[in-house]
Amino acid sequence: MQYTLNRGEKGRVEVKVDISKVAFVAAYGDIVEVISRDQKFPGFRPGKIPVNVIEDKIGVNKILNDAASFLVTKHLDEIFKKENITALGSPNIAVHSLAKDSPFSFTATLTAKPQVKLGDWKKLKVKRVKPKEVAEKDVSESIKNIHEAYQKQKVAKGTEETKESEGAGDGQPSFAKASEGQGKFIYDARGNKVFFKEKTKVAEESKGSKDGIDDEFAKKIGARDLKHLQELVRVDLEKIMADQVEAKLENELFDEILKLAEVEVPDILIDDEINRIVVRITQNLEQQNKKLDDYLKEENTTLDALRAKLRPQAENNVKITLIMDEIGKKEKVQVTREEIENAAKGVDQAKLDEKQKADLRNYMAVSIFQAKTLDLVKKAVAI
Structure with missing residues (x-):
């Protein structure tokens, strides 16, 4: 077998x-x-059937195509491994010549996973800032947001769920969920679930407090008392602040890595990433009881225009993924079977078939690999 390989853009x-x-x-004979x-074949023992009988029964073209398919797969696998092509x-596949007792030739055209040229990323330095301290004012404002949303909800007595809040918050982080208590819930001003225990009309003001924010209100949304609610909100805000700092660090890190590394992204990967972003947008809209078509009308745009607008972001997303993947391989980041199994425990697999379970494990393995690689890079460059 001989081959010539050409790489394009x-x-x-x-x-x-x-x-x-x-x-x-030889392949035809096999x-x-x-x-x-x-x-x-009637009248013949297995393995003792003459070639001409098989050709008459099966067809020469069918045998030729099977032999060609076998050789295409075999030799492309060998070439891809040798040339490090994914x-x-x-x-x-374009077949140039295919005939009995003759040479066979074909051309394979494909898009390969791009090669990444890593710079010396370990020389990068990204400053990690401390999270903003949560002040009493932040806690009070968040609880106020929750209370306002609670009052604006129209919950029928005895129902299990409520409609989406009509109110809007002032942009302050708010209590994401109660750590205690189960049952009914409302959504706070930021769209987070707030659980409460008692069956009550939300328009009813709590007694014993001028603004209604007191122990009774705290109990209704799952806390033991107002002090406990304040503690829960503070913990939630501290996590939000920490997450914001971590996100800022990662964004700055990715910006620096993009400047350092070189990678040419195929259109097929960019288009796939755009599709994923559009799916996420659609899912977010559905949570607000909206449709993508309605959103496009509100923004006075089209799906094609939206996809074009998302293209630069999608290309950067793919570049970052490819670069981090290359770093992980160079640094020999490993994912253990135990890590995959532990991650999969949180997923209900009762209705999954074996292929779906295998796909899930592969997804978990990739996610863990990416997380471990990102953690490795952050530890190396963050100061």
Whole structure:
């Protein structure tokens, strides 16, 4: 077997493969032998069926195509391994010559996973700032937001769920969820669930406090008392602040890595990422009882225009993923079976078939690999 390989822009690869007459005749014979052994022909014992009988029954073209398919798969696997090529999707195969007792040649055209040229990323330094301290004012404002949303909800007595809040907050972080208590809930001013225990009309003011924010109100949304609610809100705000700092660090890190590394992203990967972003937008809109078409009308735009607007973001997302993947491989980041199994425990797999379970484990493995790689990089460059 001989081949020539040409690399084009954005991961395009073209491989022309020439297979000798001897090799193709041998592959043809192997296919005939398998048919003779595995299929039943009246009047003949398995493995003892003459070639001409098989050709008449099965068809020469069918045997030729099976032999060609076998050789295409076999030799492309060998070439991809030797040339360090990972195909994105199935290659397009163009057959140039296919005949009995003749050489066989074909060309495979594909998009390959791009190669990443890493700079010396370990020299990068990104400053980690301390999270903002949560002040009493922050806690009070958040509880006020929750109380305002609670009052504006129209909950029928005895129902299990409420409609989405009509009010809007002032942008302050708010209590995400009660750590104690179960049952009914409302949504606070930021759309988070707030659980409460008693069956009550929310328009009813709590007694014993001028603004209604007191122990009774705290109990209604799952806390033991107002002090406990303040503690829960403070913990929640501290986590929000810490997450914001971590997100800022990661964004700055990604910006620096993008400047340092070189990678040419194929259109197929950018389009896939745009599709994922659109799906997330659609899901977020559905949570607000909206549809994508309604959103597009409100923004006076089209789906094509939205996709075009998302393209730069999608390209950067793909670049970051490819760069971090390359760093993880270079640094020999490993994911253990135990880590995958522990991550999968949180997913209900009762209705999944074996393929779906395997896909889930692969997804978990990739997610853990990415998380461990990001953690490694942050520890190396954050100051």
